[in-house]
Amino acid sequence: MIDQYQQLTLLNKSVLQRVVFKPPFKAKEEMIGESCFIYSIRGNSTVYGDTERQYLHSREGVLMKCGRFINQWHANDDGGLNEAVVMHLYPDVLKLIYDGSTPDFLIKQNDLPAKAIQVLKYNEALENYILGLRFYFDNPQLADDNLLKLKLKELVLLLYKSGNQMFRDLLGSLFDERKSSFREIINNHIFEPISVEDLAYLTHLSLSTFKRKFRASFQNSPAKFIRTKRLEKASDLLKYSDKRIADISYECGFSDPKVFTKSFKMNFGVSPSTFRKSH
Numbered sequence: 003m004i005d006q007y008q009q010l011t012l013l014n015k016s017v018l019q020r021v022v023f024k025p026p027f028k029a030k031e032e033m034i035g036e037s038c039f040i041y042s043i044r045g046n047s048t049v050y051g052d053t054e055r056q057y058l059h060s061r062e063g064v065l066m067k068c069g070r071f072i073n074q075w076h077a078n079d080d081g082g083l084n085e086a087v088v089m090h091l092y093p094d095v096l097k098l099i100y101d102g103s104t105p106d107f108l109i110k111q112n113d114l115p116a117k118a119i120q121v122l123k124y125n126e127a128l129e130n131y132i133l134g135l136r137f138y139f140d141n142p143q144l145a146d147d148n149l150l151k152l153k154l155k156e157l158v159l160l161l162y163k164s165g166n167q168m169f170r171d172l173l174g175s176l177f178d179e180r181k182s183s184f185r186e187i188i189n190n191h192i193f194e195p196i197s198v199e200d201l202a203y204l205t206h207l208s209l210s211t212f213k214r215k216f217r218a219s220f221q222n223s224p225a226k227f228i229r230t231k232r233l234e235k236a237s238d239l240l241k242y243s244d245k246r247i248a249d250i251s252y253e254c255g256f257s258d259p260k261v262f263t264k265s266f267k268m269n270f271g272v273s274p275s276t277f278r279k280s281h
Contacts, residue, residue, distance in 0.1 A: 003023060004021065005024060006020070006023075007019070007021055008139040010142060010145050010150060012098070012150045012154070013092075013098065016090060017090050017092075017154060018088070018089055018135065018154075019088040020086075020135070021086050021088065022085045024084075025045060025083075029072070029073040030070075030072050030073075031071045033070075035177060036068055037068055037176035037177065038066045038091070039089040039161065040058070040066075040086055040087075041063040041088075041129075042064075043060070043087065043132065044060050044078075045078065045084030047075040048073075048074045048076070049064055050074070051119050052069060052070065053182050053186050054118055055191075056119045056120070057121070062121055062124055064119060064122070065119070065161065065172055066119050067116070067172060067175060067180075070206065072196065072203065072204065074196075087135060091154075091176060095154070096108065099151045099154050100155070107170065108176075110171070110174040110175045110178075116168070116178075117171075118172075118180055120165070120172045122161065122165055125160075125164045127160060128161075131157065138153070158173075184215060185219060187205050188205075191204070192228055193253070195255050198224045232254040232255045232256065233254075233266060235253075236266060237277065241278070247263075247274045247275060250274070
């Protein structure tokens with residue numbers, strides 16, 4: 003649930019946003035011809051792309067190139083609110099803030115494919131910059147176009163100077179949308195605790211079309227196929243590892259160990275602990 007939302011605009015586009023919200027909260031982002039940087043002032047989340055997953059913690063940032071993403075914000079131990087600042091980058095906005103030219107560090111320097119998601123660890127200069135934006139969110143009349151151009155230019159430079167080479171490679175390919183195959187997306191997320199609806203979203207399909215294509219590709223329904231694969235992996239981990247049963251359930255994509263135990267017993271006829279003892 004959104005508790006507070008503020009934004010600053012340039013070229014009639016929302017380029018900077020501040021959001022205070024109550025987790026757990028799932029945000030789905032479809033970015034066509036734009037990229038996005040999210041800085042978590044408070045709160046942890048898991049970010050899913052078509053074939054990738056990254057964990058974002060408090061006082062860290064995540065950069066995403068154009069495409070579809072799911073950002074699952076997790077509940078806090080104290081039940082408190084989360085706060086995040088979001089920067090949206092568009093080609094025409096970058097052209098404006100750099101007076102029609104593109105700096106070298108925003109141009110791809112090699113032919114290697116860049117990841118679609120990169121996390122930026124805590125950086126004092128970046129955090130001070132982000133916290134300083136609160137003043138302009140609270141006083142938007144002071145954030146005219148000239149000031150916003152300077153602030154965005156400063157932020158882009160901070161991202162470049164703060165990131166590693168992989169992060170810089172992503173900065174150079176922000177608007178190159180990567181196309182992943184249907185099977186790639188499924189296989190990369192089959193053990194993630196995301197729903198069939200989420201998988202359909204990441205494949206750019208409606209739920210009904212996704213289910214038809216899934217059955218044609220895997221000769222089974224999504225729910226049955228995914229459950230079978232997760233239980234097969236769980237049985238192998240029970241046999242060949244000494245990991246805790248709760249940890250195995252999470253590793254195999256079950257969000258609740260009780261649900262895992264019930265599903266495992268229905269499939270194998272015994273509980274996970276009994277199965278482990280007999281193997």
